[in-house]
Amino acid sequence: MSLRVAIVGAGIGGLTAAIALRRRGIDATVYEQAHELKALGAGVAIATNGSRVLTDLGLGDAIEALAGRVRGYAYRTSTGAALPIDPAALSLGDPERTWFLHRGEFQTALARALPDGALQMGRRCVGVTETPEGARVDFADGSVVEADVLVGADGIHSRLQGTVTDPADPVSEGIMAYRGLLPAERVRGVVDLDVSAMWLGPRQSFLLYPVSSGRLMNLVAFVPTTLDVEESWTAPGDVAELARAYQGWDERVLQVIGAMDETFRWGIYDREPLDRWSTGRITLLGDSAHAVTPHLGQGANQAVEDAITLAATLADASTGDVPDRLALYESLRRGRTRLVRNQAREAGRLYRSTEVSPAEQAERLRGIYDSIHINDHDAEHVATEALSRVGASR
Structure with a gap:
């Protein structure tokens, strides 16, 4: 193996980056502060732009087995009337190549694709030192790792962001989401279990799709709030309060809420685009670099795109090539992620x-x-x- 790459954070982007880098002969190791990967109760949609990457990495069959497959999409008004458009005409991801996943199951599948030792748990980063030749990472347990490249994939609350540029503050939409999972059998006959459905209504919306090989339905209910709500998937919510927020909506929405045992609140924030993502030896990836609201389902997909872009730009690089290759990676990703961020906000408003x-x-x-x-x-x-x-121009 040529370069040594240390990745801080075992989210979707960090794990995918390690897999993609190692496929190219690069010695990539992920360091995660948690002592175990917890199966957080949240769904994630991997659309065509993400599933293409993961399939090419050899992970298609393993991930597809976990997916809640859908035959199509439905858009409805708050009263249940269909929007006057053929969902198949919307370029939101071919359902044949889109995976609707339980985030915890997906994360576990990515972790299993790494060899022993390439994912190290219980390693909390407490300090970073960059030199012209590489980067040193200090961990809370007293251990030290030296690498040619350091990747900050530590999420929306990234600690490594501050080693690259001034951290970006959260930007709220004035929206929070209730999230929840429920057994699909509870709503059989109420909704189609093989459709990703969204209800659009004044000031709020409601999303429902299958995960866990169709055994569970994942729902996300977006409602207005004036409160500072945690950027967390695990803050407890109140099912009765959720039901009150949707009084007067399509009866199918109310029946789905009535089938829930519990819900969690999630504050919806993104970040203003950073002025840069990289230094000579350190770069950012995923939410650490470009947090986005969830309204296009593109947060995880953009992290996967980051991962394959980073791996491709570092392929066959020498240690001396690293600063230029990281600059190329950043230049390829900044415009696209900014577009997705802006369009996700516009979609939420719409x-x-x-x-x-x-x-x-x-x-x-x-x-x-x-x-x-x-x-x-x-x-x-x-x-x-x-x-x-770049090679041809030299």
Whole structure:
């Protein structure tokens, strides 16, 4: 193996980056502060732009086995009427190549794809020192790791972000989400169990899709709030309070809420784009670099795109190449992630609009999804083409 890469954070982006780097002969190790990967009760959609990457890495069969497969998408008003658009015309991810996953199960599948020793738990980073030749990471247990490249994949509350640039403050939409999982059998006959469905209504929205091989349904209910709500998937919520927020909505929504045992609150925030992601030897990835609201389901997908882009740009690099390769990685990802961040915010506003007709909602949704090219964006191809142009110019 050539380069030594230390990745701080065992989220979706960090684990995918380690797998992709090791496929290219790069010695990548993930360091995670938690002592175990916990199966957080949250769903995640891996659309075509993400599933393409993971399939090419040889993970398709293992991840597809965990997915709640859907035959299509449904968009409805708060009263249950269908939006006047064919969901198949929206470029939001071919359902044949989109995986709806339980985040914990997905994370575990990625971790299992790494060899022994490539994921080290209970390693909390407490300090970083960068030199022209590499980076040193100090851990709370007194251990030290030296690497040619350090990747901060430690999430929306990234500690490593501050080693690269001034940290970005949270930006709230004035929205919080109730999240929950419930057995699919409880709502059989109430909703289609093989459809990803969204209800759009004044000031709030409601999303439902299958996960865990179809055994569970994942719901996310977005409601307005004036409170500072934790950026957490595990803050307890109140099912009765959730039900009150949707009084007067489509009866199917109320029946789904009535089938829940528990719910969790999640504050919806993103971050203003950073002025930079990289130094000579340190770079950021995923939410550490570009936190995004969840309204296009692209947070995890953009982290996967980051991961394959980083691996492709570091392929066959010498230690002396690293600063230029990290600069190339950042240049390839900044514009796309900024576009996705802006369009996710616009989608959230549109879902909850009080002034836009269903017909206009449908037309504007089409434009948002078309703009980010979920079905046809190939991050690995973009990166390899860019790297070949750099080589040809020398």
